[in-house]
Amino acid sequence: MAVFGKNQDLIERSRRTADAATMRRRQEVQPKAKAVRGIRPSWVDTYKPSEGKYDLVRLIRNPTTFVSPLEPSDDAGAEVYEETVDWYKYIKHYHATLKRSVNCSGGPQWKNKNASTPCHACAMRFGSWDDVQRKYTSPVGVALEYVLTVLVMELFHKVPQIDAAGNIRGNNKGEPYTDWVQCQGEGCEYCAEGLEMKEGHIQTWPMPKTFFAQLMDLGDKKSNFCLSCAKKTIKWFGNEYECSNCDNPQPASVFDLNFQVCKKKINDKQTLLDFEEVEIAPVPEQYISLLDSLPNMAQKFGPTALDQQSKQFQYTPKPSTQARFINK
Numbered sequence: 001m002a003v004f005g006k007n008q009d010l011i012e013r014s015r016r017t018a019d020a021a022t023m024r025r026r027q028e029v030q031p032k033a034k035a036v037r038g039i040r041p042s043w044v045d046t047y048k049p050s051e052g053k054y055d056l057v058r059l060i061r062n063p064t065t066f067v068s069p070l071e072p073s074d075d076a077g078a079e080v081y082e083e084t085v086d087w088y089k090y091i092k093h094y095h096a097t098l099k100r101s102v103n104c105s106g107g108p109q110w111k112n113k114n115a116s117t118p119c120h121a122c123a124m125r126f127g128s129w130d131d132v133q134r135k136y137t138s139p140v141g142v143a144l145e146y147v148l149t150v151l152v153m154e155l156f157h158k159v160p161q162i163d164a165a166g167n168i169r170g171n172n173k174g175e176p177y178t179d180w181v182q183c184q185g186e187g188c189e190y191c192a193e194g195l196e197m198k199e200g201h202i203q204t205w206p207m208p209k210t211f212f213a214q215l216m217d218l219g220d221k222k223s224n225f226c227l228s229c230a231k232k233t234i235k236w237f238g239n240e241y242e243c244s245n246c247d248n249p250q251p252a253s254v255f256d257l258n259f260q261v262c263k264k265k266i267n268d269k270q271t272l273l274d275f276e277e278v279e280i281a282p283v284p285e286q287y288i289s290l291l292d293s294l295p296n297m298a299q300k301f302g303p304t305a306l307d308q309q310s311k312q313f314q315y316t317p318k319p320s321t322q323a324r325f326i327n328k
């Protein structure tokens, strides 16, 4: 496949430039923008499709059982339910001024003041209701995020973690802690530094509902293809699939596709995913061993502890009204 040929060129090129880059690195003390500080935040090892550059990816089934949170559009009395699905759903709070985010700790019933658990971010938002302006004045927002597990079939660099002071973080044997960060292609700073590379990496992919819906649609479009007999002969009859070619209808889904993806700006307000070269295919042989250990979604995107929320959002809870809010 052409994409692997291109990657091979990149590996060769980075090997050739490695020595010169080592020299350059000694003069550089600037910490990386992607530096990891303190605890591993949930954005570490997450996938973000780029604009203008397609990545070859595949969604991986990662069954998780959890109580689905109320959506921001639900009313506070709506029911929540347990589900086992191949993705995860959670409420994220973004602080527009501090440009940081925390995960909601209000529980699945975060909107229901009688059933929610304490969340400082919810307290900041819901405590900011202004009766005159008829709106919340807090910079803290509320958004539903979906998280999928994705195999990114691109090049990755082993990048040392940098602490707040610009030093490489490591264990007491002097071995650095590292993260896998995708190669940026042309002009990649990690290539220039000659950092170790590998091809293919499993990441979590948090996304808004619009992207999630686009991906599910992509799968639906392939659901007339039967994985059992490899023919486009499946039909949905209201309550079951039937294959006109075999007795074991197995419709292809979004988890059976290899495809290229990037982000595209539709207009000033809207960005959508764009897909290319969507094909029903197995996991390429070379990546199968990567599927042995999948990320723990509930652990990675579970509630942010209250003390971490205070720190991230610079919030001092009032002693008596701590993390409670009036629901509007």
Ligand SMILES: [Zn+2]
Pocket: 093, 103, 104, 105, 106, 110, 119, 120, 121, 122, 123
């Ligand atoms: Zn919350």
Ligand SMILES: [Zn+2]
Pocket: 157, 182, 183, 184, 185, 188, 189, 190, 191, 192
């Ligand atoms: Zn690179």
Ligand SMILES: [Zn+2]
Pocket: 226, 227, 228, 229, 230, 231, 233, 243, 244, 245, 246, 247, 248, 249, 250
């Ligand atoms: Zn069939």
